[in-house]
Amino acid sequence: MPILENRFEENVVFSTVDEMINWCRLSSIWPMTFGLACCAIEMMAVGAGQYDLDRFGAGAFRATPRQSDLMIVAGTVTYKMAIRIKRLYEQMPEPKFVMALGVCASAGGPYYEHGYHVLKGVDKIIPVDIYVPGCPPRPEALFDGLLKLQEKIRHQKVLRRLTPQEKSVIDETTRKYELETQKLAPLPKEYQA
Amino acid sequence: MQIQELFEALKKRFGDQVLELATPASGEPSVTVSAAAVQDVALFCREDSSLEFDQLMCLSGVDYPPEHLAVVYHMHSSTKHHRLILKAMVPREDPKLPTVSRVWRTANWHEREAYDLFGIVFTGHANLRRILLPQDWVGYPLRKDYVFPTEYRGIKCHD
Numbered sequence A: 001m002p003i004l005e006n007r008f009e010e011n012v013v014f015s016t017v018d019e020m021i022n023w024c025r026l027s028s029i030w031p032m033t034f035g036l037a038c039c040a041i042e043m044m045a046v047g048a049g050q051y052d053l054d055r056f057g058a059g060a061f062r063a064t065p066r067q068s069d070l071m072i073v074a075g076t077v078t079y080k081m082a083i084r085i086k087r088l089y090e091q092m093p094e095p096k097f098v099m100a101l102g103v104c105a106s107a108g109g110p111y112y113e114h115g116y117h118v119l120k121g122v123d124k125i126i127p128v129d130i131y132v133p134g135c136p137p138r139p140e141a142l143f144d145g146l147l148k149l150q151e152k153i154r155h156q157k158v159l160r161r162l163t164p165q166e167k168s169v170i171d172e173t174t175r176k177y178e179l180e181t182q183k184l185a186p187l188p189k190e191y192q193a
Numbered sequence B: 001m002q003i004q005e006l007f008e009a010l011k012k013r014f015g016d017q018v019l020e021l022a023t024p025a026s027g028e029p030s031v032t033v034s035a036a037a038v039q040d041v042a043l044f045c046r047e048d049s050s051l052e053f054d055q056l057m058c059l060s061g062v063d064y065p066p067e068h069l070a071v072v073y074h075m076h077s078s079t080k081h082h083r084l085i086l087k088a089m090v091p092r093e094d095p096k097l098p099t100v101s102r103v104w105r106t107a108n109w110h111e112r113e114a115y116d117l118f119g120i121v122f123t124g125h126a127n128l129r130r131i132l133l134p135q136d137w138v139g140y141p142l143r144k145d146y147v148f149p150t151e152y153r154g155i156k157c158h159d
């Protein structure tokens, strides 16, 4: 873009459609409002004025998965919660991203060995884009994760035909995921809507 | 009242049902009562004008393998400013004892927790379901012989 700058009339920008779409997406990542344990406190600090997540366009915490782009899994994922997290993830519209905040969400953390009730990493049930280490990670670490995620989004290809190889990979993953979903037993009665 | 007086008051009212007074070198003294009498003792502790234990601070389960489980009641009187710890032992194979949830309402959730994590059954409890773990959980995690699950609803628990 810089080469062309100031050579045309006002309000004309040259770019690719991909770049445009990606820029829109990465500048308004709306996270979902939920926290599972101590890490959530850091996430709240990030959302508040001192650190201000809004500077990166990601401060609009939504109270429903239907309006969210980013799921920040902030805290310890118990098995009881894991079932619900999976459902929340499924309720988010594409494109959706997941950040595992803290070692609990990344790999079980302090509960890895003796936490009979703790899922050993949220990636066991949903795909994760960014892992942020720390117990808890400082707000700066969350920012770093967010910036890395933005970088990831910036390089996505949106409007393009997939190569046969890419297509087969995606098909395979989708198929596996669907199989997995079917395997999960239904919720017990008292939790069914 | 001092612990000795409290013990004697209980002894006088319940006789053989009050088993012993333990005064460990470290920690607080406790009175062991027979499991079957727990509800009566609790009610007496709350109602008697010289005891007036109007508050149940905590109710917890303890595992003493190989034979016993125990339930421990921490009581406090906000009028008389004294405390008392009651203890009741139940056999591990059939851990049953009467509920105190009708003596102190706060015991309701505490008993559900003890049921959830130790499998202690409180007879007469209005709603004895698991309170923390999912309803379809297998086993009682705070028992010392608890075996960790390998799978929960299709999710592998370890790599």
Ligand code: SF4
Residues within 6 Å of the ligand: A037, A038, A039, A040, A074, A075, A076, A101, A102, A103, A104, A105, A109, A110, A134, A135, A136, A137
């Ligand atoms: S990683 Fe540490 S701070 Fe974060 S939820 Fe786990 S225990 Fe809490």
